[in-house]
Amino acid sequence: MIARVVVDVPVNRTNRPFDYRIPPWLRPLVQVGSRVVVPFGPRKLQGYVVDVTDQPEEGTGRLRDVEQVLDDTPPLTPELIRLGEWMSRQYLCPWVTAMQAMIPAVLKGRSEKWLKATDLLDETACGQSALLWDVYRKRQLPLAEAEKRFPDEAMLVPGWIASGLLETDYQVRDRITRKQQSFVRCLLEGAELTSAIDSLPKRAEQMRRVLELFAAHEGQSFSVQTLREELGITRSPLKSLEQRGWVAIEQVEVYRDPYAQRRFAGGEKPSFTPQQEAALKPIGGQIAAGEYGAFLLHGVTGSGKTEVYLEAIERTLAAGREAIFLVPEISLTPQMVERFKARFGADVAVLHSALSQGERYDEWRKILRREVKVVVGARSAVFAPFQNVGLIVIDEEHESSYKQEETPRYHAREVALWRARENNSVVVMGSATPSLETYALAARGRYTLLEMPERVGSRPLPRVHVVDMREELRAMNRSMFSRLLYEMIGDRLAKQEQMVLFLNRRGFSTFVMCRTCGYTLRCVHCDISLTYHKTNHTARCHYCGYTIVQPARCPECQSEHIRFFGTGTQKVEAELARLFPGIRVIRMDVDTTSRKGAHEELLHKFRTGQGDVLLGTQMIAKGLDFPRVTLVGVIAADTSLHLPDFRAAEKTFQLLTQVGGRAGRHELEGDVIIQTYTPEHYSIVHATRHDYPSFYREEMMQRRRTGYPPYYRLVLITFSHEEVPVVIRAAHSVADFLRPRLAETTILLGPVASPIPRIKDRFRFQIMLKYRDEPRLSDLLAQAVDVFEEGNKQQKVLMTIDVDPHVLL
Ligand code: ADP
Ligand code: ZN
Ligand code: ZN
DSSP: OEEEEESSSSSSOOOOOOEEEGGGTTTTTOTTOEEEEEETTEEEEEEEEEEEEESSSTOOOOOBBBBBOOOOOSSSSSHHHHHHHHHHHHOOOOOHHHHHHTHHHHSSOOOEEEEOOTTTTTHHHEEEHHHHHHHHHHHHEEEHHHHHHGGGGGGHHHHHHHHHHEEEEEEEOOOOHTTEEEEEEOOOHHOOOHHHOOOOOOOOHHHHHHHHHHHHHOOOOOOOHHHHHHOOOOOOOOOOOOOOOTTEEEEEEOOTTTTSSSOOOOOOOOOOOOOHHHHHHHHHHHHHHTTOOOEEEEOOOSHHHHHHHHHHHHHHTTTOOOOEOOOOOGGGHHHHHHHHHHHHGGGGEOOOOOOOOOHHHHHHHHHHHOOOSEEEEEEGGGGGSSSSSSEEEEEEETTTBBBOSSSSOHHHHHHHHHHHHHHOOOOEESSSOOOOHHHHHHHHHHHHEEEOOSSSOOOOOEEEEEEHHHHHTTTTSSSSSSSHHHHHHHHHHHOOOEEEEEETTTTTTOOEETTTOOOEEEEESSSBEEETTTTTEEEOOTOOOOOEEEHHOOOOOOOOOEEEOOOOOOHHHHHHHHSSSOOOEEESSTSSEEEEEEHHHHHHHHTTTTEEEEESSSSGSSSSSOEEEEEEHHHHHHHHSSSSSSTHHHHHHHHHHHHHHHTOOOOSEEEEEEEEEEEEHHHHHHHTTTTTHHHHHHHHHHHHHTTTTTTTTEEEEEEEEHHHHHHHHHHHHHHHGGGGSTTTTOOOEEEEEEEEEETEEEEEOOOOOOOOOTTTTTHHHHHHHHHHHHTTTTTOOOEEESSSSSSSO
């Protein structure tokens, strides 16, 4: 038997399967999708089995052996292997890199493999084997140790795994998450417990609460975390109870399920509105028929899209298939997860980048072991290793976080569509502000367009007021708050209603400039301005992390008038405190949310009324649903309009529409105030009227005029190296290769210096291709990669190809 293996050497030359013989003792474990170790030249490499056959491709020569199989169950399915091959062609990345992107980081990194006893391993099964006896007694043993102590039996291990006596598991050291696994068990019961409660001194209030809880739930254990959250206690009463011998605090090994200890309520289905029914009919039809279908669900915020998704998922499960629900990282809030858990209970796995590596691995294993049927997750959850995907939902399909900005530079929407075609399943893309690309395809009939123009319960969309900040200046108001916004904030404070203030952070440069000579602080490694951070008076580069202490004098002219410019969230916070003494502001930005769990904590504080204002950047713009918010203010709407990005108007429109959707979602009506210096810009005009179709028409005209997507498609090729002549030479060699081979209608721009010409001391040049019809493009680019690699054996120029790029810097 022969395994065809794609090895982990991510260059073009090795981007194909190589044949290896499968030695007899490994046969039980080798399947398509297995991760293996194989010899490659003088090295040993990891690789993926993409085919198992008895026909060697490379007829001649003696084949070398597969040396190891790394997992009991292949981490990839045959479908995902084919997907990897497609991605490799589509995105010009090595096949192996595409496959690596589909599995949890734990499997790639250094982690220890353990042998574990299963229920089948009993004394009879252990028989004569010293190894089995050892595992049986200890329940688990590091594989390396087992092989060292029982070398004669090492070869038998794969067979035992295949027959189910042993299983293997990767263990990651992950102290943070394990620490939270301590549980408290009460050692008293009945009368003992009652008299213990009576014997407590009056001031031991916290201890009393704990014991009373145990009295009410006899025989039950609670995690320390649950007790602290539910009873609002500190750790010390638990310690005191332990010292008295009344409770035991134990480390319990459970799945590192970050949501396990919460209680989920609700989950009842509403009766659908007519527009929900109208959307569910065709979606449900395709699901029932088990046929491919792609839908764009265009519905205003609050129109009930999420209920449609939930119902579609339910019908998919009823049809015996599995569902993937994708959300942008940023809106994968506990609230969202709760809604799913309430509906589908333990059938749901959650994949979130805020999880620790170990937690992610555990969630992913639930999918692989068929313990769940629904996956909720960000971009990479589109690779969930289900066997029978029936539905993929992409919520907020316009979000740029669905595009991965490192190799493989895939778009989750395209991957979802590929999987749906492959499996005869359904894709539902939903948004209040669809991307132009998607809407244009829906308009042309490639996707079925489903419109939900009304909010549930006919709640009115919030009133939108546009404030021209130029008028404010003329009226001598130099504050960052217009008179109207100032008034309304005061009004909401008086009524004790909540508000959200939004700072369009993109483009808000809090850079440091000398007011005497105009000198700005710049990164010494990258050609961009440093960003000022108030907390520790430093200026930091957002690309490479280079940080300096804010200088007291200008390095250029020695002037003392060097200070930071621009409006950051911290500055707004300070201004609010000055204007409205006592106002409670919860600030959410990169600084306050970098710690794990901080994001969630801040939102919880706001939700439970511990703040009047939620102040933040993009991260508060979407997905959040707060009943008591009746005012949304956008401090400066147009900052993102001036970025060198052909999507600037689209992103501004999306942001304003999304932010507006935050107000008046419930019984209370809401106001939205948009402050801007360009109130006449069409993205702002149409956003204030919640008018997507008009925005779409106007923006499409712009795109046609300037030659951008969806009229043209783009490929961005970027080169970088420490020396300018070297990088220019490489860029020209590729451009010279491509130019004569491209279609006549295709435009090749460059090579030119990139908009950010230097990052981390590497100089950057780029080539941009704009094309309408270029059927052989993938082949051509693959050849270009060969040409590039051939000329770049020593030079270490980096080349990246970005197909349908989102970031043009
Ligand atoms: P969207 O995802 O479009 O923003 P949601 O699905 O979150 O909208 O619905 C908005 C609100 O309306 C939610 O609070 C939801 O529970 C409620 N809702 C949705 N559909 C119905 C319905 N058919 N009947 C009553 N309430 C509904
Ligand atoms: Zn100066
Ligand atoms: Zn830098």
